[in-house]
Amino acid sequence: MKSDILKIANKKFKSRLIVGTGKYKNMKECAKAIKISGAEIVTVAVRRVNILDKSRPLLMDYIDPKKIMYLPNTAGCFTSKDALRTLRLAREIGGWKIVKLEVLGDKKNLFPDMIETLKSTEVLTKEGFKVMVYCNDDPLMCKRLENSGASAIMPLAAPIGSGLGIQNKINIKILRLQTKVPLIIDAGLGQASDAVQAMEMGCDAVLINTAIAKAKNPFQMAESMKYAVISGRKSFLSGRIMPNLFGSPSTTKIGLI
Amino acid sequence: MNKKNKIKIVVNGKLLTVNLKFSLKNLIEKLKTPINKVAIELNEEIVNKKKINKIFLKNNDKIEIVHFIGGG
Numbered sequence: 001m002k003s004d005i006l007k008i009a010n011k012k013f014k015s016r017l018i019v020g021t022g023k024y025k026n027m028k029e030c031a032k033a034i035k036i037s038g039a040e041i042v043t044v045a046v047r048r049v050n051i052l053d054k055s056r057p058l059l060m061d062y063i064d065p066k067k068i069m070y071l072p073n074t075a076g077c078f079t080s081k082d083a084l085r086t087l088r089l090a091r092e093i094g095g096w097k098i099v100k101l102e103v104l105g106d107k108k109n110l111f112p113d114m115i116e117t118l119k120s121t122e123v124l125t126k127e128g129f130k131v132m133v134y135c136n137d138d139p140l141m142c143k144r145l146e147n148s149g150a151s152a153i154m155p156l157a158a159p160i161g162s163g164l165g166i167q168n169k170i171n172i173k174i175l176r177l178q179t180k181v182p183l184i185i186d187a188g189l190g191q192a193s194d195a196v197q198a199m200e201m202g203c204d205a206v207l208i209n210t211a212i213a214k215a216k217n218p219f220q221m222a223e224s225m226k227y228a229v230i231s232g233r234k235s236f237l238s239g240r241i242m243p244n245l246f247g248s249p250s251t252t253k254i255g256l257i
Numbered sequence: 258m259n260k261k262n263k264i265k266i267v268v269n270g271k272l273l274t275v276n277l278k279f280s281l282k283n284l285i286e287k288l289k290t291p292i293n294k295v296a297i298e299l300n301e302e303i304v305n306k307k308k309i310n311k312i313f314l315k316n317n318d319k320i321e322i323v324h325f326i327g328g329g
Contacts, residue, residue: 020329021326023329044326046296047324048321048323049269049290049295049324051269052271054289070325073328089296089298089323092297092306093294093296093324093325094293160329187329209329
């Protein structure tokens with residue numbers, strides 16, 4: 001069987017599960033959950049070094065960026081200016097060019113500010129970044145992002161950390177039809193079946209943080225998400241039967257007594 | 258303490274007093290920062306980490322030192 005490879009900005013990945021590294025009890029737990037999930041890409045945030053407490057553990061001591069690709073994000077940025085500053089700094093830490101852009105517009109629902117997001121995508125692309133963009137599920141805005149050179153379109157399923165699952169399946173289906181770059185569901189997934197659904201709809205990957213990190217057993221949930229993504233992907237590739245309102249017996253009538 | 262020989266700088270929002278002719282490299286060493294795991298900004302301009310020994314700090318300079326932490 002031909003191997004099923006995910007390609008983002010010319011980089012190849014076997015796993016279609018991308019995981020976040022936030023909200024874990026500690027870095028040890030985070031590193032273990034990531035290992036179990038089988039993810040090859042993890043999102044990371046850029047923050048000030050604590051200059052008063054030098055003994056605090058560093059993320060890089062627990063998750064080796066040579067073994068797992070770091071995807072720097074702009075979590076917490078509400079303006080294009082802040083997002084650009086953050087990603088330029090991220091690149092400076094060690095040459096990261098593939099980045100995740102998210103410019104938030106509302107503190108309560110954490111929906112993206114698409115005007116600022118589009119503006120930032122244009123600038124970053126011109127500066128040579130490969131930009132994976134967190135966005136809403138509006139096909140028109142997503143098309144604009146793609147036309148501006150986005151390396152991946154990452155619509156939300158529901159608000160970040162909400163665990164509500166895919167709320168607007170029609171838009172995701174439209175996005176699947178129109179999007180030529182990887183389409184990755186980012187934010188809002190809560191359980192394994194949500195990930196299966198996203199993959200069965202033909203999405204190229206999913207990004208999950210809270211659903212794993214805040215599960216009562218993050219390790220078991222990490223494993224569950226790993227298999228959900230594999231299962232959903234295989235189901236999508238298998239070519240499902242058409243749904244039918246009426247029954248169709250599984251056993252032949254020939255030889256019936 | 259002779260104040261003439263001291264300057265005040267702000268590092269990650271914290272006020273620090275250092276000697277005159279204090280370089281960015283001196284600061285990184287003083288803070289024991291692993292240089293390969295951080296990025297540095299001086300007055301909102303990104304600094305080339307290879308040149309920090311040639312950059313001398315001035316009074317009221319604002320320095321930001323950032324690294325990666327867990328995030329979604």
